[in-house]
Amino acid sequence: MKNSERVVVIGAGVAGLTSALQLSKKGYDVTIVAKFVPGDYDIEYTSPWAGANWMSFVKDNERLANYDRITYDVFQKLVKECPDAGIWPRRCITYVRQEDLDKQSDILGGLLDARPWFADVVGNFTTLDPSTLPKGYCQGIAYDSVCINVQVYLPWLQSQCFANGVKLKVVTLKHIKEAMHLHSSGYKADLIVNCTGLQASKLGGVMDPKVYPGRGQTVLVRNHAPAMYSVSGTVDGDDELTYIMSRPGGGTILGGCYQKGNWNGTIDPNLAQRIIRRALEICPDLEKDFPLDIVRHNVGLRPSREGGPRVELEYMEGVGKVVHNYGAGGAGYQSSYGMADHVVELVDLALME
Known part of the structure; x- marks a missing residue:
């Protein structure tokens, strides 16, 4: 790889950081430009609000399944080799x-x-005996997965980028073409990687009308759950969910909801009570040692997209070569390395021409 091949990655969420890391490993000269970086908290910056875990919900889509398959393997490796990553x-x-x-x-x-x-990708996949299920459920599965403490993982991911020579600029862009002139070398970039998430619906030159928020609300508690849980539905409406994620370093995330098109970052106290009720119904062990102890309530906006994530190469007039990587919705972490590897393939293809 030639050192002169300069890439600007827009966005420092999990998609942008993972893409920058994988590109730097291939020898590209990478600069990240972003409005928000790890440590920041803003409703527009979606990655810090995630649960997050690996729980694939892909059905009949080999591309998305491959993203998740690749990422599962990377996470398993990080668990063994990088205890400081927060996985x-x-x-x-x-x-x-x-x-x-x-x-x-x-x-x-x-x-x-x-x-x-x-079932054949994860470790120790098991179909649960119906007689062992909680009342009201007819089938169940269990398998080995991971939970990610994003407050640890995002800074760790950024540090890996820095260790590989990636540079960072905190910038607010109005148009994607501005990124071409923001490479740390002072020279024009050869290619842009667009990892702007929800902002892909607002960034000049992109303005993707298919991008929308999938509002999620969670409750972080100090209590410990013995596993991660999810259920197929709730009595409280089709846009409400039940999931439990016990986090590295302590505490448990209780969720949640998926409210399509809802940009509201305000906590709904009634929803919070329903989340807590459903979590205790599915996992009464949360209160085994002490009553539920709430740390805080969270609202995050999943960067979703009609038709699924956009990972593709585009030649944009007045801009040049752009590889897009956004729209993963709730799969941003569990698809991150698979999507980033696809980005690398597209960048290789674009810069060989």
């Missing part, structure tokens, strides 16, 4: 209600299958 091995358990079996859902996807696509 923790956890058992993941999914319960399915009878009334949800025939649903077609982008949110639930393959989780409704008795044997989802990833």
Whole structure:
């Protein structure tokens, strides 16, 4: 790889940082330009608000399954080799209600299958005996997965970028073409990688009308859950979810909801109470040692996109070569390395021409 091949990555969320890291490993001269960086908290900066874990909901989509497959393998390696990354091995358990079996859902996807696509990818996949399930559930699965403490992982990911020579500029862009002149070398970039998430709907030159927020609300508690849990549906509405993620370093995330098109960053106290009620119903062990102890309530906006994530090469008039990587929605972490590797393939292709 030639040192003269300069790449500017827009965005310092999990997509931007992972793309920059993988590009730097290939020898590209990478500069990240971003409005927000790890340590910042803003409703526009989606990555710090994530749960986050690996729980694939892909169904009948080989491209997205491959993203998740690649990322699962990387996370397993990081668990063993990088204890400072904030990734923790956890058992993941999914319960399915009878009334949800025939649903077609982008949110639930393959989780409704008795044997989802990833059964042969994850460790220790098990179909649960129906007699062992909580009341009201007809099937369940369990497998080895991971939970990620994003407050640890994002700074760690940034540090890996810096160790590989990636530079960072804190900048607010109005148009994508501005990024071409922001490479740390002072020279024009050869290519831009667009990892702007929700801002892809607002950034000049991109303005993708398919991008929308998937509002999520969670409750962080000090209590410990013995595993990660998810369920197929709730009695409280189709846009509400039940999931539990016990985090590396302590505490547990209780969720949640997926409110399509909702940009509201304000906490809904009634929703919070429903989240807590559902979590205790599925995992009463949360209160085994002490009553529920709330640390804080969170709202985050998943950077979703109609038709799924956009990972593609575009030749933009007045800008040049652009590789897009945005729109992963709730799969931003669990797809991150697979999507970033696809970005590297597209950058290689574009810069060989």
